[in-house]
Amino acid sequence: MDAFGDLFRGVRAHGSLFGSSTLTAPWSLRFVDGAPLTMCIVLDGAGWVLPEGHPAEHLAAGDTLIVKGPSPFGFVDEIGTAAEPVDCGEHCATPEQGGTRHRLGWNDPAPAGPGDATTLVVGAYPVRGEIGRRLLDALPDVLRIAPDGTAGAVRDLLVAEVAVDAPGQQAVLDRLLDWMLVCCLRAWFDRPGGEPPAWYAAHRDPVVGHALRLLHAEPATPWTVGELADRTGVARATLAKRFTDLVGEPPLTYLTRWRMTLAADLLTQRAQATIAEVARTVGYSDAFGFSAAFKRVRGVAPSEFRRRAVPSGSGV
Numbered sequence: 001m002d003a004f005g006d007l008f009r010g011v012r013a014h015g016s017l018f019g020s021s022t023l024t025a026p027w028s029l030r031f032v033d034g035a036p037l038t039m040c041i042v043l044d045g046a047g048w049v050l051p052e053g054h055p056a057e058h059l060a061a062g063d064t065l066i067v068k069g070p071s072p073f074g075f076v077d078e079i080g081t082a083a084e085p086v087d088c089g090e091h092c093a094t095p096e097q098g099g100t101r102h103r104l105g106w107n108d109p110a111p112a113g114p115g116d117a118t119t120l121v122v123g124a125y126p127v128r129g130e131i132g133r134r135l136l137d138a139l140p141d142v143l144r145i146a147p148d149g150t151a152g153a154v155r156d157l158l159v160a161e162v163a164v165d166a167p168g169q170q171a172v173l174d175r176l177l178d179w180m181l182v183c184c185l186r187a188w189f190d191r192p193g194g195e196p197p198a199w200y201a202a203h204r205d206p207v208v209g210h211a212l213r214l215l216h217a218e219p220a221t222p223w224t225v226g227e228l229a230d231r232t233g234v235a236r237a238t239l240a241k242r243f244t245d246l247v248g249e250p251p252l253t254y255l256t257r258w259r260m261t262l263a264a265d266l267l268t269q270r271a272q273a274t275i276a277e278v279a280r281t282v283g284y285s286d287a288f289g290f291s292a293a294f295k296r297v298r299g300v301a302p303s304e305f306r307r308r309a310v311p312s313g314s315g316v
Contacts, residue, residue: 027081057144062155151180154183267305
């Protein structure tokens with residue numbers, strides 16, 4: 001596990017497919033789910049994405065756009081289209097309407113001629129919890145990725161799966177969308193002139209990257225800087241300085257903050273777990289030391305954090 005991979009815990013697509021037989025101009029789709037993260041991939045044709053509060057983005061075949069929510073956004077054949085907007089969301093496609101195929105006006109349009117149809121695949125991501133929030137905080141409101149490298153190869157698999165229209169298609173599409181999301185975000189962070197988060201860029205360093213992987217793989221281990229230095233093969237002072245220079249904080253400070261992020265999600269997702277149980281899970285032998293660290297990092301005691309996050313009687 002690493003700092004980047006850890007952020008995808010529980011991030012899974014709820015995909016929607018707009019079939020090439022349905023998107024014939026003019027069209028105007030409005031995505032109203034308010035998903036924290038939405039990925040749009042144009043497989044064929046072209047159109048315009050209209051993010052609220054941001055300039056329109058033209059997407060051609062192969063382009064991918066990732067939009068942060070919760071504001072709605074549109075996808076149209078052209079700016080100023082005459083088409084009436086159709087609201088689309090997680091529940092607007094039902095089996096009797098073609099499963100995952102959203103049909104404009106719920107009627108099949110006339111067959112499109114060559115080059116007239118547009119196929120758009122959309123994956124909406126819930127991205128819940130404090131771990132997911134860390135992923136969202138690392139991204140701009142709108143980011144665009146051109147088709148190349150691994151992302152281009154995954155897009156080709158999407159094209160092939162859309163053409164099959166076989167049982168289990170939605171499950172396959174959702175997993176491909178998850179793969180595509182990871183590829184696109186890596187491409188975004190690695191692009192020339194990009195400004196990736198410090199914890200992402202630090203993974204390129206053989207020493208600090210190794211240390212980060214150890215901390216994420218074993219967050220409950222009673223780490224010391226000396227133990228981390230031994231495991232990474234450098235002197236204690238070398239690791240401390242190198243880690244702080246690249247990540248922006250000392251190793252054990254980073255570890256404490258990550259443990260508190262894990263703990264925050266455990267407090268809300270496991271309502272029956274005691275504070276002591278959560279403390280042991282993230283590497284604290286007693287609840288008092290854990291509570292003090294949690295309040296220092298999060299600004300509120302664990303019990304109060306849970307009370308605010310989990311409504312009484314919710315059964316979470």
